[in-house]
Amino acid sequence: MQEPKEDKEKNDDGHGHAIIQNNTEDRQEEDDTDREIIDPELDDKRLVRKLDMHIIPLVMALYCFSFLDRVNIGNARLYSMEPDLGLVSSQFQTAVSILFVTYVLCEIPSNLVLKKFTPRLWISFITTAWGVVAICQGFVQSYGGLLACRLLLGAFEAGLFPGLTVYLTMFYNKRELALRIGFLFVSAAIAGAFGGLLAFGIGHMDGVGGYHSWRWVFILEGLPNLALGAIVFFGLSNSPDSTGWLSPEEKADMVERREREYGHTASAQELHMEDVKKAFKDWKVWVFGIASFCTCNMLYGYSTFLPTIIQGMGKWTPEQVQLLTIPCYFLGVVTYMTVAYTSDRLQRRGVMCLVLGLVCIAGYAVLLSSASASARYAGCFLIAMGLYALVGLPIAWLPNNCPRYGKRTTATAIQTTIANLSGILAPQIYPSSEGPHYVKGNAISMSLVAMSTILYGFLWFWMARENRRREKRKAWLPHYQTMSEEEMADLGDEMFMGIKNLFSIIKDEAPDAIKEGEIKNQFGRKVAIDASMSIYSFLIAVRSDGQQLMNESGDTTSHLMGMFYRTLRMVDNGIKPLYVFDGAPPKLKSGELAKRFQRKQEAQEGLEEAKETGTAEDVEKFSRRTVRVTREHNAECQRLLKLMGIPYIVAPTEAEAQCAVLARAGKVYAAASEDMDTLCFNTPILLRHLTFSEQRKEPIQEIHVDKVLEGLGMEREQFVDLCILLGCDYLDPIPKVGPTTALKLIREHGSLDKVVQWMRTDPKAKERHVIPDDWPYEDARDLFFNPDVRQADDPLCDFKWEKPDTEGLVQFLVNEKAFSEDRVRNGAARLEKNMKSNQQSRIEGFFKVVPKTEEEKKAHKRKLEEQNEAKKKKLKVEKKEKAKAKAKPRGTA
Structure with a gap:
C-alpha cells in the first residue's frame, strides 16, 4: 500500500498515516477521525x-x-x-x-x-x-x-x-x-x-x-x-x-x-x-x-x-x-x-x-x-x-x-x-x-x-x-435557523472561527508580541491544549488519499492517530501536555453553531453531488467541510489520553477559557489553541501551531497578551471590545466594519458602548452601520470576563502525568482500532522514557516572578493613556487633512 500523502491545504494541521485495512502495519501516524454515531x-x-x-x-x-x-x-x-x-x-x-x-x-x-x-x-x-x-x-x-x-x-x-x-x-x-x-x-x-x-x-x-x-x-x-x-x-x-x-x-x-x-x-x-x-x-x-x-x-x-x-x-x-x-x-x-x-x-x-x-x-x-x-x-x-x-x-x-x-x-x-x-x-x-x-x-x-x-x-x-425575545435577538444573524438544545449540543466545536482578522492587527500594530520558534524551545513547559480544536484539526488534516483514516471495520481513526502521534511529538520535545475539552456551549453561541450546522448541511449536499458528477478534488473539498467532532471522538480521545498517562479535564463550557485560567494561575506556562479568542479570556501566553504536523514546518507562534495590549495602547477592556467589534463566536460583526475601521473606532471612542451609541445616534453612522436593537455585545463581553470555568484550586485541576498503560494501549489501539502493535509499543516506551527524563524544569522555574507594584501599574496605565491620546490626535489630524483634500476644487495643485 502506498504511504498516505501529506495534506498541504490551508488551515490543515498536518499529515497522517492511515490505517485503511487491518494489515496496514506500514500505514502510520497520525490523526484519526471518529465514526459518526447517533444515539439510536x-x-x-x-x-x-x-x-x-x-x-x-x-x-x-x-x-x-x-x-x-x-x-x-x-x-x-x-x-x-x-x-x-x-x-x-x-x-x-x-x-x-x-x-x-x-x-x-x-x-x-x-x-x-x-x-x-x-x-x-x-x-x-x-x-x-x-x-x-x-x-x-x-x-x-x-x-x-x-x-x-x-x-x-x-x-x-x-x-x-x-x-x-x-x-x-x-x-x-x-x-x-x-x-x-x-x-x-x-x-x-x-x-x-x-x-x-x-x-x-x-x-x-x-x-x-x-x-x-x-x-x-x-x-x-x-x-x-x-x-x-x-x-x-x-x-x-x-x-x-x-x-x-x-x-x-x-x-x-x-x-x-x-x-x-x-x-x-x-x-x-x-x-x-x-x-x-x-x-x-x-x-x-x-x-x-x-x-x-x-x-x-x-x-x-x-x-x-x-x-x-x-x-x-x-x-x-x-x-x-x-x-x-x-x-x-x-x-x-x-x-x-x-x-x-x-x-x-x-x-x-x-x-x-x-x-x-x-x-x-x-x-x-x-x-x-x-x-x-x-x-x-x-x-x-x-x-x-x-x-x-x-x-x-x-x-x-x-x-x-x-x-x-x-x-x-x-x-x-x-x-x-x-x-x-x-x-x-x-x-x-x-x-x-x-x-x-x-x-x-x-x-x-x-x-x-x-x-x-x-x-x-x-x-x-x-x-x-x-424565548421569542431570544429567538428575535438571534434572528438577524444570516442563515440562522431555530435549533433545539439537543441539536445545539450535538454540534460541539465543529468549526472554529475565533476573532476575525485579530492576528493581522496584532502583527501590524504589536509585532513584538509575537515570537516564532521551534517546538524544542518549549522544552520543560506544561501547556494546556484546546482538545476540541485539536481533534477537529486532526479530522481535517490526517487523511489518506483525501479520505479520513479508517480500520477494516470502518471505524474512523484520524482523531486517535493525531492525538497519539502529535502528543508523542510534544513529549519527545520535553513538553508536558494537558488537554482541555469543551463542555456545553454557552447559549449565546447558539447562533454561530446554527450557522455552522447549516454550512455543513450545504456541504453534505455538495458532497453527494460531487460524488455523482464532480472530480476527486471536489469530493475531497466537500468531504473536509462535512467534518464534525462528535461525542464519541471526544470519549475515545479521553480514553486514549488516560491510557497514555496524559491528564485532561472537561471545561464547564469553553475550553479556551479554562486554558486561560490554568495559565494565569501558573498551573501551565501557556494556553495552546488556534482560536485567537483565547486572548480575550486573558491567557498570559497563547501558543499556536503546537499540534501541527512536523512535516508542515510551521513555527510555533508564541503571543504575549501584555505586549499585545502595550502595542495596541489599550487596556484589556478595550481589547475585548475590539475583538467583539471584529466578530467573535458569540455574535456577528457590525456590517461594514472591517479591522481597520474597528481599530480606529475603539481608539477614537474609547469603548464599544460609545461606539454603539455613536452608530445609533449619528445620522451618517446610523445609515451606514445597521445594528439590531438587541445586539448582545454586553453579554459577549460578560462571557469573556466572567466565563464558567473551574478555578485553579479545584481538586480536579491538580494534574498528574502518569506512567502509560502499555497493555491497555495495545488493547485499545491495536486490538480494537487495528493500529500497528510495534508502533504502539514503541510509542508507549517513548512516553515512559520521556516522562521520566522530563522531570527537570526550565531555569525560569527557579526564580520567583515578582508582580508589579501599584506605582508601576499606574505608570504603565499612564503610558498606555498617553499612547492612546497621541493616536487619537493623529486620527483627528488625518481626518482634517482628508476633509481639506475633499474640499479643494478640482484641478488645483
Missing part, C-alpha cells in the same frame, strides 16, 4: 425501559407508604380515634397540620445533605426512621403523644419527595421526567385509594390484641417502611455511574444523555454554593413555590378530608365511604399519567396547568353549590382530574430549567418547602364545625387554585415571550 432511538428506549424497571418500582413504593403514613390519620379518624385520645375542638386539625411544621423546616437541609451522605444511605435512614415513628402513632395514649409523633414524622419524611425529584433528574431527561414524577403521584393516588381499601379491611380488626381499629391502621401501614429501608440500603444506586445493573456502554450512554439534555459537566453535578445562591435569587423559583403552595393546599385538603367530605354528603357507613374514595383517586391517576405523557412529548406544561386549573375550579364550584349529593360527588371527580397534575407538572417544569445540580436541588427544595406550608393551612380550613358542606374550606381551596392558575399562566406567558 431504539437503544435509548431500551435503556429507559431498563431504568424504569430498576428505579420506578422502588421509588413508587417509597412515596406510596410515605404519603400513606402522612394522610392515613384521616382514615384512622373514622374509627373512634378522637374519643379514644380525648381530642376536642380543633385538636384533630392541629395534629394534622403540625406535621408540616417540621416537614417544611427540614426539606431544604435534607436536600442539601443528600449528595454528601449519598441517596442510598440518606433515603434508607429517613425511610426506616419514619417507619418507626409511624408505628409509634398506633401506641400513643394522649394528644401530646400524637403531636410528638406527627412532628417527628414530618421531620423524617421531609427529605423524600424533593430528594426523589432530584434523584430522578440524574437518570431521566426533560422529555421523560414529568411522566416519572407522575409515578410519584400515582403512588400518592394508590396510597389514597389503597389506604381507603386497607382501612376498610383493618376496620374489621377492632379489638384484636386489645387495640381499636385506628391503632392497627397506623401500625400495619407503618411496618412496610422498615423493609423498604433495608431494600433501599442494598438496592438503590447513588448515580448512573455507581449502578451495578448498567453495562459500561450504558453508563457511557447515560453521560451522553445528560450532556445532550442539560449540557452538564462533572462540575455541574457537584454542589456549589454559588449555584445555591442563584436558586435563592431567581424570582421564578419563588413564583413556582407560591403557585405550588396554592395547589398543594388542594392536594392535602382533598387527600386528608375526602372521606369526611363524602361522609357529609349522605348516610353511609365508614366502610362505604372508604370505597367511594377509590374511583376519585383512580380518575386522578389516569388523568395525570395521560397529561404527564402528553406534556413530556410536547414539552408544554404551562398550558396543561391552565386547563386543569379551570377544571378544578369548576369542581369546587359544584361542591359549593346546593346541588344533590350525587352532583357534589361528581364535583369530587372534577377536582381529582387536576389534583395530581397541578402539583406534579410544575415539579417537573422547574428542574427542567435548572441544569446545574446545586441550583436544581435548592430550587426544588424551595419549591416543595413553600408548597408544603399549605399542609399547615389545609387542615385548619376544614374544621368539624363547618361540616357537612365545608363551604369555607372549599371556597378557600377554589380561590387558591384560581391564584395558582393565574401564576402558571403568567410563567407560561413570560417564558414564551422570553
Whole structure:
C-alpha cells in the first residue's frame, strides 16, 4: 500500500498515516477521525425501559407508604380515634397540620445533605426512621403523644419527595421526567385509594390484641417502611455511574444523555454554593413555590378530608365511604399519567396547568353549590382530574430549567418547602364545625387554585415571550435557523472561527508580541491544549488519499492517530501536555453553531453531488467541510489520553477559557489553541501551531497578551471590545466594519458602548452601520470576563502525568482500532522514557516572578493613556487633512 500523502491545504494541521485495512502495519501516524454515531432511538428506549424497571418500582413504593403514613390519620379518624385520645375542638386539625411544621423546616437541609451522605444511605435512614415513628402513632395514649409523633414524622419524611425529584433528574431527561414524577403521584393516588381499601379491611380488626381499629391502621401501614429501608440500603444506586445493573456502554450512554439534555459537566453535578445562591435569587423559583403552595393546599385538603367530605354528603357507613374514595383517586391517576405523557412529548406544561386549573375550579364550584349529593360527588371527580397534575407538572417544569445540580436541588427544595406550608393551612380550613358542606374550606381551596392558575399562566406567558425575545435577538444573524438544545449540543466545536482578522492587527500594530520558534524551545513547559480544536484539526488534516483514516471495520481513526502521534511529538520535545475539552456551549453561541450546522448541511449536499458528477478534488473539498467532532471522538480521545498517562479535564463550557485560567494561575506556562479568542479570556501566553504536523514546518507562534495590549495602547477592556467589534463566536460583526475601521473606532471612542451609541445616534453612522436593537455585545463581553470555568484550586485541576498503560494501549489501539502493535509499543516506551527524563524544569522555574507594584501599574496605565491620546490626535489630524483634500476644487495643485 502506498504511504498516505501529506495534506498541504490551508488551515490543515498536518499529515497522517492511515490505517485503511487491518494489515496496514506500514500505514502510520497520525490523526484519526471518529465514526459518526447517533444515539439510536431504539437503544435509548431500551435503556429507559431498563431504568424504569430498576428505579420506578422502588421509588413508587417509597412515596406510596410515605404519603400513606402522612394522610392515613384521616382514615384512622373514622374509627373512634378522637374519643379514644380525648381530642376536642380543633385538636384533630392541629395534629394534622403540625406535621408540616417540621416537614417544611427540614426539606431544604435534607436536600442539601443528600449528595454528601449519598441517596442510598440518606433515603434508607429517613425511610426506616419514619417507619418507626409511624408505628409509634398506633401506641400513643394522649394528644401530646400524637403531636410528638406527627412532628417527628414530618421531620423524617421531609427529605423524600424533593430528594426523589432530584434523584430522578440524574437518570431521566426533560422529555421523560414529568411522566416519572407522575409515578410519584400515582403512588400518592394508590396510597389514597389503597389506604381507603386497607382501612376498610383493618376496620374489621377492632379489638384484636386489645387495640381499636385506628391503632392497627397506623401500625400495619407503618411496618412496610422498615423493609423498604433495608431494600433501599442494598438496592438503590447513588448515580448512573455507581449502578451495578448498567453495562459500561450504558453508563457511557447515560453521560451522553445528560450532556445532550442539560449540557452538564462533572462540575455541574457537584454542589456549589454559588449555584445555591442563584436558586435563592431567581424570582421564578419563588413564583413556582407560591403557585405550588396554592395547589398543594388542594392536594392535602382533598387527600386528608375526602372521606369526611363524602361522609357529609349522605348516610353511609365508614366502610362505604372508604370505597367511594377509590374511583376519585383512580380518575386522578389516569388523568395525570395521560397529561404527564402528553406534556413530556410536547414539552408544554404551562398550558396543561391552565386547563386543569379551570377544571378544578369548576369542581369546587359544584361542591359549593346546593346541588344533590350525587352532583357534589361528581364535583369530587372534577377536582381529582387536576389534583395530581397541578402539583406534579410544575415539579417537573422547574428542574427542567435548572441544569446545574446545586441550583436544581435548592430550587426544588424551595419549591416543595413553600408548597408544603399549605399542609399547615389545609387542615385548619376544614374544621368539624363547618361540616357537612365545608363551604369555607372549599371556597378557600377554589380561590387558591384560581391564584395558582393565574401564576402558571403568567410563567407560561413570560417564558414564551422570553424565548421569542431570544429567538428575535438571534434572528438577524444570516442563515440562522431555530435549533433545539439537543441539536445545539450535538454540534460541539465543529468549526472554529475565533476573532476575525485579530492576528493581522496584532502583527501590524504589536509585532513584538509575537515570537516564532521551534517546538524544542518549549522544552520543560506544561501547556494546556484546546482538545476540541485539536481533534477537529486532526479530522481535517490526517487523511489518506483525501479520505479520513479508517480500520477494516470502518471505524474512523484520524482523531486517535493525531492525538497519539502529535502528543508523542510534544513529549519527545520535553513538553508536558494537558488537554482541555469543551463542555456545553454557552447559549449565546447558539447562533454561530446554527450557522455552522447549516454550512455543513450545504456541504453534505455538495458532497453527494460531487460524488455523482464532480472530480476527486471536489469530493475531497466537500468531504473536509462535512467534518464534525462528535461525542464519541471526544470519549475515545479521553480514553486514549488516560491510557497514555496524559491528564485532561472537561471545561464547564469553553475550553479556551479554562486554558486561560490554568495559565494565569501558573498551573501551565501557556494556553495552546488556534482560536485567537483565547486572548480575550486573558491567557498570559497563547501558543499556536503546537499540534501541527512536523512535516508542515510551521513555527510555533508564541503571543504575549501584555505586549499585545502595550502595542495596541489599550487596556484589556478595550481589547475585548475590539475583538467583539471584529466578530467573535458569540455574535456577528457590525456590517461594514472591517479591522481597520474597528481599530480606529475603539481608539477614537474609547469603548464599544460609545461606539454603539455613536452608530445609533449619528445620522451618517446610523445609515451606514445597521445594528439590531438587541445586539448582545454586553453579554459577549460578560462571557469573556466572567466565563464558567473551574478555578485553579479545584481538586480536579491538580494534574498528574502518569506512567502509560502499555497493555491497555495495545488493547485499545491495536486490538480494537487495528493500529500497528510495534508502533504502539514503541510509542508507549517513548512516553515512559520521556516522562521520566522530563522531570527537570526550565531555569525560569527557579526564580520567583515578582508582580508589579501599584506605582508601576499606574505608570504603565499612564503610558498606555498617553499612547492612546497621541493616536487619537493623529486620527483627528488625518481626518482634517482628508476633509481639506475633499474640499479643494478640482484641478488645483
